Amino acid sequence: xxxxxxxxxxxxxxxxxxxxxxxxxxxxxxxxxxNELHVVTDGEEATEYLYKQGxxxxxxxxxxxxxxxxxxxxxxREVLEEIKADPELKSIPVVVLTTSKAEEDILKSxxxxxxxxxxxxxxxxxxxxxxxxxxxxxxxxxxLPSRADMxxx
Amino acid sequence: MWKxxxxxxxxxxxxxxxxxxxxxxxxxxxxxxxxxxLLYLVPIAYAFSVRMNILYLTAAATLLITIEFFIARPGxxxxxxxxxxxxxxxxxxxxxxxxxxxxxxxxxxxxxxxxSEELRNRLASIVxxxxxxxxxxxxxxxxxTWNTGAEEMYGYSAGEAVGRPVSILVPPGYPNEIPKILERxxxxxxxxxxxxxxxxxxxxxxxxxxxxSPVKDENGRIAGAATIAHDITERKRLEESLRNTLSELxxxxxxxxxxxxxxxxxxxxxxxxVSSYVQLLARKYSEKLDGKALEYIDxxxxxxxxxxxxxxxxxAYSRVSRGTGPGKVNTxxxxxxxxxxxxxxxxxxxxxxxxxxxxxxxxxxxTQLLQLFQNLIxxxxxxxxxxxxPVVRVSAGRKGQDWVFAIKDNGIGIDPKYYDxxxxxxxxxxSRQEYPGTGxxxxxCKRIVxxxxxxxxxxxxxxxxxxxxxxxxAQEEPDEYGNGRGYRHSARGG
Numbered sequence: 302x303x304x305x306x307x308x309x310x311x312x313x314x315x316x317x318x319x320x321x322x323x324x325x326x327x328x329x330x331x332x333x334x335x336n337e338l339h340v341v342t343d344g345e346e347a348t349e350y351l352y353k354q355g356x357x358x359x360x361x362x363x364x365x366x367x368x369x370x371x372x373x374x375x376x377x378r379e380v381l382e383e384i385k386a387d388p389e390l391k392s393i394p395v396v397v398l399t400t401s402k403a404e405e406d407i408l409k410s411x412x413x414x415x416x417x418x419x420x421x422x423x424x425x426x427x428x429x430x431x432x433x434x435x436x437x438x439x440x441x442x443x444x445l446p447s448r449a450d451m452x453x454x
Numbered sequence: 455m456w457k458x459x460x461x462x463x464x465x466x467x468x469x470x471x472x473x474x475x476x477x478x479x480x481x482x483x484x485x486x487x488x489x490x491x492l493l494y495l496v497p498i499a500y501a502f503s504v505r506m507n508i509l510y511l512t513a514a515a516t517l518l519i520t521i522e523f524f525i526a527r528p529g530x531x532x533x534x535x536x537x538x539x540x541x542x543x544x545x546x547x548x549x550x551x552x553x554x555x556x557x558x559x560x561x562x563x564x565x566x567x568x569x570s571e572e573l574r575n576r577l578a579s580i581v582x583x584x585x586x587x588x589x590x591x592x593x594x595x596x597x598x599t600w601n602t603g604a605e606e607m608y609g610y611s612a613g614e615a616v617g618r619p620v621s622i623l624v625p626p627g628y629p630n631e632i633p634k635i636l637e638r639x640x641x642x643x644x645x646x647x648x649x650x651x652x653x654x655x656x657x658x659x660x661x662x663x664x665x666x667s668p669v670k671d672e673n674g675r676i677a678g679a680a681t682i683a684h685d686i687t688e689r690k691r692l693e694e695s696l697r698n699t700l701s702e703l704x705x706x707x708x709x710x711x712x713x714x715x716x717x718x719x720x721x722x723x724x725x726x727x728v729s730s731y732v733q734l735l736a737r738k739y740s741e742k743l744d745g746k747a748l749e750y751i752d753x754x755x756x757x758x759x760x761x762x763x764x765x766x767x768x769x770a771y772s773r774v775s776r777g778t779g780p781g782k783v784n785t786x787x788x789x790x791x792x793x794x795x796x797x798x799x800x801x802x803x804x805x806x807x808x809x810x811x812x813x814x815x816x817x818x819x820x821t822q823l824l825q826l827f828q829n830l831i832x833x834x835x836x837x838x839x840x841x842x843x844p845v846v847r848v849s850a851g852r853k854g855q856d857w858v859f860a861i862k863d864n865g866i867g868i869d870p871k872y873y874d875x876x877x878x879x880x881x882x883x884x885s886r887q888e889y890p891g892t893g894x895x896x897x898x899c900k901r902i903v904x905x906x907x908x909x910x911x912x913x914x915x916x917x918x919x920x921x922x923x924x925x926x927x928a929q930e931e932p933d934e935y936g937n938g939r940g941y942r943h944s945a946r947g948g
Binding site (some may be wrong): 320321324327370400402421423424425426428449 | 457720723725726727729730732733734737758759762766
């Protein structure tokens, strides 16, 4: 949708581990799509960003959210719950990207309407591939509601 | 009633004899004595009053009256005399009969009174010596009787307790349920085994189990209540300590689960960082690094990878007790699942995994059994001889109450001296270069088999392959009639 216009796609990354932030940036920097990765490091800040509060006054509504589950202050589950309960935000795809393989985390995330759940691979190559796949799938293959449509709602 | 005469029986017999003879002589000497023989009633009455048998005396009087009929001087015509004497004899017997009847009734009632007295004494001594506190109280809650059990239990003596309200036993600040209970008692209800708290004289609180029954007076009206109290303080204390232990166990289980979660997430996170960044280093700076540096990086990555497998293995081991829950499981399906999960390894090793004969349906946890089959078959493929393609045979047979499963291979086998050791966690028999692994797999198998109530063992000879055996009780889910045993063979697969 934005390919034609060349518009920059906003991705919100909620991740407290700087190592992972760097790796995801690394993976996305090779991507075909021009994107702007906005990083927040805890659940509180994620909500502030999404509601354009505080220092995120001028924030753009993201097209995709990458969400870690274990976060300081407010957990990823709570953030997910808030997003999916908000009529303005719930259409934004949320990709849960976490270390946990626990069944209960997976089930709970889908019950909270996560759009998909991905366990971070240990192997670097696989990790980079996974992030690229996310980008490919959600930003080029999948058709999402356009921003204009969203505003009309 | 009678006064008990102090006269000895011999004297009484003499008196009666004398009186009888006197009447006989009087009868003999008085020719006109129409009814002299009625005086025989006097010795008979006397005999009765001293509790002697009056039947013989009556018989004797009958005899004497008859004799006199023949030998007495006739003052009246023989027919009148005969009529008189016959009437007299009849009267004597009627008198004797009535008197005897009366005595028997008296004796019976005496006996009954004695028995009831004995019974009462016996009951009283049971009540008195009972360890239970047995308390009688009026319908307005005033203590009327108080046994030694009550003295022991509550610390008040009978003298202190009797006459005081039973509410002295209710601890202050504790709802006094006694009036309500007495109301129910007054309606004739029985209150059985309710547990409450009571206070001893010294203020100590005790737990008691109390039964209360209405007590009726002789007119059948409810006049009071009898309470039997049993001290259950010790039992309560044990229950309390058991509850504490259970909640402690529950808490520690929760902590363990929390630990498992931490292991799955928080331990892996830094590990992933180490691994990823060492690999990133190799990728981005490979031209600046020499061969040695790249080799170091390989070791670091390998170490991180092993660490990850260890953590995952530990996690699986710690979670065996949870599983997906028991149910009917067809082990033929489990076998297929394990083979399918191991496809990559089977193809890579050109292995043959053969199901020999049918595999039964068992009662167990499907996820765990899949893990068990997968680990054992996976091991059988892994520990292959380098030049021989692996062949793994899986079979099951019934032995008594158990199904015995066998997984046999043609691999390197295990030295019998290690048969027990292989099932210990982190125990390995080979270097990682020869055969990679964490040393958790078989420990996990053992834990799964044991959690199903079975056992696992090895039979093998060096070089001729290994045979792993394990048992699962052939016990179905208990049916609605409570019959837990009795397995219907389902000959699926094979």
